[in-house]
């Protein structure tokens with residue numbers, strides 16, 4: 238690229254102190270003639286090629302007035318440049334009669350502090366390019382460029398227009414970043430050439446003197462990099478004894494390293510236009526051609542004008558493109574927030590789809606941490622590294638913490654610089670260690686560099702100079718362990734996400750609290766309603782029972798057999814109804830009950846339960862109740878737990894049609910999965926740290942699909958007649974009691990083999 242011309246200049250200044258600064262080369266390119274004049278227009282210096290172009294020896298020109306070459310009209314034109322500011326050129330066509338013919342030139346004159354510089358470029362045409370065709374080309378280009386608001390599209394169009402006007406093989410737009418490094422962001426090229434789009438270049442490629450020159454002079458044109466420079470004679474200005482300042486010269490010569498570099502790249506001709514933003518060099522339009530290429534001065538000027546138009550449009554387009562990015566983030570945010578606020582599981586909504594969480598701040602990876610549970614999204618360090626990073630980040634007091642060079646603050650991050658040289662941490666809750674981390678890789682990882690960066694070491698005058706490739710190495714040193722920076726609108730995006738999450742969590746908590754309150758109230762109401770209703774129902778029921786009994790006892794002689802049978806059924810049904818009402822009453826009582834927890838020796842409690850149970854059975858000596866090991870002493874409500882065991886033992890014998898009935902009561906140690914007292918496999922509900930009690934029988938068993946339903950109120954699997962009746966409330970009551978103790982109850986069973994009822998009491 239053209240800028241390497243200037244790197245070599247920097248390299249030179251670093252290694253070869255006797256070399257001249259780039260604006261004082263003391264020579265020009267050979268496609269024209271340069272004359273340095275005094276303000277009185279006396280010729281002070283000329284390029285050593287006047288014979289070739291003007292048919293006059295150098296010595297015949299030095300010290301002569303300009304009218305030895307130009308007529309009065311053109312001399313007046315040259316004088317006009319003195320009225321302009323330094324570097325501002327006047328241009329006109331001249332014809333000069335040499336020995337045997339007349340030649341036409343583009344004359345370009347400007348003045349510096351100490352001289353008037355007149356440059357003559359030979360041209361074929363004596364007439365200037367028609368203003369109208371120039372205007373038509375320019376206005377078409379401008380109209381096209383203005384039609385787009387997207388920065389990259391705009392620059393691409395600019396490159397297209399420059400290529401159309403000039404016919405260069407390749408036109409690139411090169412943009413500098415805040416550190417001065419740059420990249421090719423738009424490119425138009427001949428199809429067969431390999432693309433440079435996306436390539437990055439180190440800041441040192443364009444050192445400050447070169448930058449400074451580009452901000453002063455907006456166009457640089459080298460039609461043939463293979464040519465040799467033509468020296469100025471004399472080398473120094475005879476009045477000032479200084480080298481001629483060629484900052485604004487269109488013919489200024491180029492460095493041999495530049496030539497070598499471009500030849501290596503297969504470039505023979507180049508033109509560079511400066512893109513200026515707020516008086517700073519924002520970028521360059523860089524044009525390459527594979528063969529020497531001359532473009533007329535008017536066309537060069539037109540390109541320069543286009544460059545200036547692009548520069549002036551830049552601010553507008555940049556703010557537009559920043560605006561576009563902000564708008565994109567905003568719409569992403571609102572879509573995102575809406576979906577997480579509506580989701581049942583907002584954590585899921587946060588990470589699905591993954592790309593949305595990343596796009597929110599343009600990150601390449603993220604980690605969502607809720608307590609100690611971490612979910613990774615995209616390209617991230619591994620879980621252990623993220624864990625350690627979060628531990629470290631706990632010391633950062635800010636709720637939003639962003640760095641583009643994490644390894645410099647947290648050296649352990651060097652190990653995962655490829656994924657997380659940049660970190661953006663959003664703390665949602667400190668108490669609960671809720672946070673989101675976004676990651677960006679080291680910049681080098683994202684840099685596309687063609688070829689071996691260290692391949693070109695250039696030797697100049699026996700010295701190894703700083704070459705473009707070497708300077709890439711230096712750049713690597715400076716950007717190593719650094720990611721692209723997080724910009725304010727991305728931080729805003731993260732904060733908006735936090736606010737939304739906090740808002741959602743708070744409103745969900747609010748909602749939940751309200752629902753809980755409501756639930757508690759309606760539960761209380763329901764329990765008192767059930768209690769009142771069942772209590773009041775008992776009174777008329779008692780009446781039905783009593784009057785039926787009276788009828789059966791005292792009026793049996795006036796009833797026929799069918800009447801007696803009906804009355805008997807009324808009596809039975811009222812007894813059954815009382816059982817049901819009693820069960821309902823018990824359940825509603827439990828709904829309002831306060832637990833009276835106390836240390837309870839379950840062995841003593843079971844002794845009582847078994848005594849009462851045996852007493853209720855005629856075949857009490859046949860009752861086989863096994864307790865393989867002593868039960869623990871636990872904190873529980875004695876009365877209620879007594880009811881639980883009574884119920885389970887009762888059911889164990891009731892739903893058993895085997896002659897050798899038995900029941901086994903025991904417990905499994907909390908958290909121990911898989912081993913019962915009998916050494917068999919037992920499934921324990923997860924996360925249980927408390928003993929799991931069980932009551933096992935060798936009864937009829939329960940079909941798989943009823944294992945859940947039997948805990949419902951009034952759910953019975955058999956007719957009233959079979960297995961001795963029952964309200965179907967025992968297990969519902971058991972479940973309620975267990976839940977009052979914050980425990981769980983479940984059953985495992987095998988039809989025909991037996992059942993095991995498990996419960997915990999926390």
Ligand code: ADP
Nearest residue numbers: 888889892938947953954963964965966967968
């Ligand atoms: P019930 O008053 O009918 O015994 P429960 O709520 O105690 O009411 O039990 C509900 C149903 O669960 C019973 O009707 C029975 O079908 C079934 N059941 C309860 N315990 C056992 C068991 N140990 N073996 C087999 N089935 C059982």
